[in-house]
Amino acid sequence: MKKITLVLSMVLFTIAGAFAQIEKPVTWSYAAKKVSKTEAILYIKATIEDKWHIYSQNIKDGGPVKTTFTFSPSKDFGLVGKTTEPKAVVKYESTFKMNVSYFENSVVFQQKIKLNKATTTVKGKVEFMVCNDKQCLPPEEVEFSVPVK
Template identity: 60%
Template sequence: MKKLLFTVFVFLLCTQLHAQILTPVKWSYAFKKLGNNEVMILMKATIDEGWHVYSQTVKDGGPVKTTFTFPASKSYTVVGKTIEPKPITRNEKVFNMDVSFFENSVVFQQKIKLKTGQATVKGTLQYMTCNDRQCLPPEDVEFTVAVK
């Protein structure tokens, strides 16, 4: 009997170790030259079907909104706020409020003014993703874009 219980325990443990971590959002980064030593940093979220990422404009009391943070740098300055396209807005029962979000993909953009001809732009983004059955905990992602 002990051997049977031990075997079942090991099987359950191995099953848990092989469980997949959900990653319904993949991030990619690029830049576009604007001229006059300005560039647009592009932060693209590719979102699996059925999932969504929240806008930067979600009100308090709802899901965690997407935020971008750029630390101070000697090689560039951040110009204005991070911009986003028009989101989908609808009432989500779980939060009991209207929320704005993106499905499939979204590109956030941040203008940067270079102090030199090139720079390594670093930042951190925080986002939360949900589908119609569950929400995943907010995730912090560090990123780097080499601007040349």
């Protein structure tokens, strides 16, 4: 009887552990808008849960992991300039002993592209780190695919 109870307990804990919630305080969405026959703008939006923040692309060395966009090379389009971002909140964080720039709630990054083809799909990945006032989650990479029509 003790063996059955022990086995049932282990199974229960295993199932409970499998359903434990993994924190994902940032969700990403993507869109593209043609501004002419040969140019489009990609919109890459991070929606951030309350009390969390992600960092700007413009973080000095020695601080948190900055948000970084990498676009897969393609003959169908070319990047025009760098990925832009709105004005970030700047605050001293004692964890990093420096001023850092970050975004709360949501942020939309933009990337202009020159089209070599009428329609294409822009693929790439974004690396980012998310923190709140108690913890930082490990840096994460998310792949994206944005159709441009």
